[in-house]
Amino acid sequence: MRNPTGGYAVNPLFTVEVVISNKPQARDPEGETIIRDLIHKSGLQAVKEVRTGKLLSLKIEAADPDDARNTAVSMCNDLRIYNPVAHSITVRVRP
Amino acid sequence: MRVAVIEFPGSNCDRDTVHVLKESLRIDANLVWHNDFKDGSYDAVILPGGFSFGDHLRAGIIAAHSPATKAVIQMASDGKPVLGICNGFQILIEAGLLPGALLRNAGLKFVCKWTALKVEANNSAFTCTFKKDTKIRMPIAHNEGRYFADDELLDALSAAGQIVMKYDEENPTGTARGIVGVSNEKGNVVGMMPHPERASDSALGGTDGLKVFESMVEWAKC
Numbered sequence: 001m002r003n004p005t006g007g008y009a010v011n012p013l014f015t016v017e018v019v020i021s022n023k024p025q026a027r028d029p030e031g032e033t034i035i036r037d038l039i040h041k042s043g044l045q046a047v048k049e050v051r052t053g054k055l056l057s058l059k060i061e062a063a064d065p066d067d068a069r070n071t072a073v074s075m076c077n078d079l080r081i082y083n084p085v086a087h088s089i090t091v092r093v094r095p
Numbered sequence: 096m097r098v099a100v101i102e103f104p105g106s107n108c109d110r111d112t113v114h115v116l117k118e119s120l121r122i123d124a125n126l127v128w129h130n131d132f133k134d135g136s137y138d139a140v141i142l143p144g145g146f147s148f149g150d151h152l153r154a155g156i157i158a159a160h161s162p163a164t165k166a167v168i169q170m171a172s173d174g175k176p177v178l179g180i181c182n183g184f185q186i187l188i189e190a191g192l193l194p195g196a197l198l199r200n201a202g203l204k205f206v207c208k209w210t211a212l213k214v215e216a217n218n219s220a221f222t223c224t225f226k227k228d229t230k231i232r233m234p235i236a237h238n239e240g241r242y243f244a245d246d247e248l249l250d251a252l253s254a255a256g257q258i259v260m261k262y263d264e265e266n267p268t269g270t271a272r273g274i275v276g277v278s279n280e281k282g283n284v285v286g287m288m289p290h291p292e293r294a295s296d297s298a299l300g301g302t303d304g305l306k307v308f309e310s311m312v313e314w315a316k317c
Contacts, residue, residue, distance in 0.1 A: 022198075025245050027269065029201050080156060080189060086196035086243050 011061040014068035015094040020082040021053035028052055056081070065093040096138040096315050098124040101167070103158050107145035108180070112292040119295055120308055129158070134166035139176040139220075139311055142167070142183025144236070144290060154197070154239045155185030164190050176220035176311045177284040181237055184276075184286030193277055193286045194252060195244040200237070201269025207236040209300065212275060212289060213263040216256040219278040220314040221285040221307045230263055231303035233289035235275070240288040242274040252277060260287055283314070 022028045031050040039047045056076075062068035069091055076082055082089055098116055102109045109126055116124035125137075132140075148157035158164060164186065171177045171192050179187035187193045200206055209232055214225040225231075244252070249272060252258050260276030268288075276287035291304030 023245075026196075026198065026243050027201060027241075029199060029203050029269075033203060080159070081152075083153065083189075083196045085194075085248075086198055 011063055012095075014060050014062055014065060016058040016060050016068050016072040017092045017094070018056040018058065018072055018076060018081075019053055019090045019092075020056070020087050021051055021090075023086060023088050026086045054082075065095070069093050096122065096312060097136065098122055098139045098141060098311070099127045099132060099137040100124060100141045100143055101127055101129050101132050101163055102143070103129045103145070103147035103161070103163075105146040105149055106143050106182070108290060108292055109143040109145070112141055112143050112180070115292045115295040115305070116308060119305060120312070122308070122312065129161055129163040132163040132166055134169045137170070137175075138315055139178075140167055140170055142177075142179040142186050143292075144181030144183060147182055147186065150182075150239075153185075153189065155182060155187075155189040158182075158186045159189035159191075168192060171279070171284045174281060174283050176314055178221050178307070178311065179284075179286040180290055180292065181235075181240075181288055184288055185239060187284060187286045192284050193279060194248060194257070195242055195277060197239050197288075198241045198243050199239050200241050200267075202267075205236070205238040206240075206267050207234070208267065209234045210267065210275075210289060211263040211265070213261050214259065215261050216259045216278070218256050219259050219282040219285050219310075221278075221287070221310045222259050222276075223314050224306050224310045231294075231306075232301050233291055233294040233304055234300075235267070235289050237268075237288055240270060240275070241268045242270040242277070242288075244271060249274075255280065256282075259285060260289070 030052040035050040060068045116122040214229045261273040291307035294301040294304035
């Protein structure tokens with residue numbers, strides 16, 4: 001699409017971070033192993049819980065931050081990049 | 096009846112399954128490469144175990160997006176028997192044909208052993224020749240077999256008779272309520288973590304798995 005000055009309009013690039021984590025009801029054996037076998041065995045008792053997850057760092061062309069967020073969320077849902085039964089996602093958009 | 100056993104890159108026990116169907120039960124069974132699988136010419140379909148597409152991302156998710164699985168979804172909605180064994184169960188879950196999720200075993204280890212099981216529901220296409228509460232033995236061999244669903248869904252599945260099989264004694268994977276097999280609402284789609292094809296010959300240690308496949312034949316007659 002041409003913009004009024006004759007150049008091509010290019011949407012800005014947003015960095016969208018999607019954090020996939022186990023739902024609170026789902027046991028997280030990896031987190032349990034980290035806290036039990038590494039942290040607590042080393043004597044560090046102040047740490048009370050570890051929950052593991054996965055980070056997707058996406059670069060998305062979008063009109064605005066909301067557009068970028070919507071693209072990321074619908075993509076993750078439609079393609080089942082995470083499993084909505086067992087996992088939840090939180091989404092952060094960086095300019 | 097004609098049965099397809101779909102082979103994905105990384106499938107295993109696919110040939111064992113065909114062997115049991117053809118040689119032990121005299122069923123017309125074909126091993127079909129996933130790209131060649133089309134709905135329409137088969138009366139039932141079995142997704143075997145293994146590590147389809149190398150378990151990339153999550154076990155079963157890549158195969159769940161494949162054209163072959165689209166055809167499987169069509170057969171499922173037509174009411175034909177569909178069985179997922181182990182990785183096949185993971186594929187059916189990821190394809191949305193079965194409820195719940197299969198997470199990494201609680202011990203973070205691949206578990207390979209014979210297990211004591213109980214048939215919880217005999218209203219499914221793959222358990223209908225068992226008596227309810229029958230105790231059987233079949234082997235498991237997997238890393239992601241810890242069934243998960245929230246309590247509300249587990250209660251609903253239980254009430255609807257969709258929990259078809261459970262561990263009877265030990266629960267080696269930490270699976271919710273001991274669940275190792277579930278069905279869809281109609282009962283024609285079943286997924287199970289144990290391998291019936293590895294328990295279908297006394298030379299291999301047991302024959303309880305034969306009834307799983309015999310159930311499919313009986314179900315198709317109804």
